[in-house]
Amino acid sequence: MTDVTLSRPAPKVQSNARHRRALRFDQIGRHLLLTIVCLLVLVPIIYLLLASFKSVQDFFDRPYGLPSQWAWQNYVRAWNEANVAVTLTNSIIVTSAAVVLSTFLAAFASYGLSQRDKRLTAALYVLFASGMLIPVQMTVLPLFILLRQLGLSGTLFSLIFPYSALGLPLAILILVPFFATLPSDLAAAARIDGANEWQVFWRVMLPLVRPALASVVILNGVWMWNEFFIPLIIAIKPSTQTLPVGIMSFVGVYSTEWGLVFASVVVSALPVVVAYVLLTRQFVAGISAGAIKG
Amino acid sequence: MIGLSLITMKTRHYTHLWFVLPALLVYGLFVLYPTLSAFWLSFYDWNGFGNQMKFVGTKNFQEALTSSIVYRAAWHNLIFFIALFIFQNTVGLFLATQLDARPRLVEVYRAILFLPVIISLVAVGFIWSLMLSPNIGFLNPLLRAWGLGALARPWLSDTTWALPTVITVQAWQSLGWSIVIYLAGLQNIPQELREAAIIDGATNWQRFRNVTFPLLAPAFTSLTVLTFIQIFRTFDVVYVLAGPIGSPAGATDVLGTLIYRTAFGVTTMTTSSSRFSYAIAISVVLFVVLGLVSTLLLTQLRRREVQS
Structure with missing residues (x-):
């Protein structure tokens, strides 16, 4: 996302006082509107935070107030009883392993596919890109059977490999155009200096696509962390469940323990939200890059 | 090879x-x-488990294409898409133009509006299922406290209101996404073009209609196609808010939940009610239609971009 300079030349029509007053009213109205919309976005999130500290009684007594007592034990109990200790660890392992694997595979492939004059690149690019359209409901059971045949079911690899593979289409859609804009003279110069193909890629080209790699990591990281449907079917053992599925299966058993459910939901959202607060710009740019390039 | x-x-x-x-x-x-x-x-009759497989040709497809339940689910997807399309191109686009005017705190506004996009649909579903819960929720008690108790209703268990409610939750989650995509598009428009229009005496609306909007065509294309694909594959938000049967009485049933329910039974993995290969056939039809419509949308919308 490019930043436009803040000091745009003011159009001349605004010079007289009446216009200036109209303009100020405009600005106040704009801030008012944006504040209201931001509140509409924030209220449910704040409500979630408060709910995670409420006792069951508070849900009935103080539906939209603060908790009467801050029930930190919701988190302690979520950690132990709602299996969050296991599912959080699984989510962290699966997401980081799949993000790393997917990003590297996509970077290699995109470098190869960006050489448009070479054989098969156009066809392979379309093959990868068409993965965006495949409804996961269609492939998940054949996938389940495949994972069992490979002896991977019941392990975290049964999520890591499918996530990595499903992360490739979008990653390649983002990375190939980025590689294609790099001047081919760079690679040629490195080859003359005696670099082999691998060194050209690893030392020269890959460092230059770092911003696009950041987009890929964020985009794939967020969906893998949040993915629900695939682990719902594939991770049938509680020991391999990730957070979203863990919460859902907990709800099935303790349907009235709202405080625990919402403590788990907060734990599941927290890592992404913290990363987002620290790296807002990269997140916004990364996720919209996926849309604009696609 | x-x-x-x-x-x-x-x-x-x-x-x-x-x-x-x-x-x-x-x-x-x-x-x-x-x-x-x-x-x-999809050309077999198979429940997903065991060895009993029978080749049935196109029978699954014939059934899928004549099933009123499939059409009802697809219709819900279509309503879902149209509602979100309108929402993104009115509210989303308008808010993007407001942020494009670069008010103070623009970064803060953008960061807040984008926040729900990164939160999982499962978490979003839980937040809203509590907010909208008839007894312990947030919205109904608030409406009653404001003396608007007549507006309070069991949002998610009323056949008329359930689907609009689910769509609203999805709209809440994805608003920031459309804003950010349109904002990026707006910021790519050369400032000279807008100034030229101001000097020519164009009104705000004329400037938007004749200069800004045509130049937003690439953002419009991406957003429309991606939303189309996303909504026709939607599952999480409906599953969490309305369960696998798209309750009440299938009022919120979409293709995602229908395929899931057909393949895996209402409670997960009960072989008795699961018709796996029939579910696969529905998803194959969905895949083919998605592919065709997305390609059509892309080529038509891209042509519009070139013309403008």
């Missing part, structure tokens, strides 16, 4: 394929192979 030819012809023309090979193997094994076996399975 590719690997063999690589070994025999050690020319530079093929070295680039070595880089593609690892990704192609992983993609082929975990995406392409399950996709192809899904196509193959």
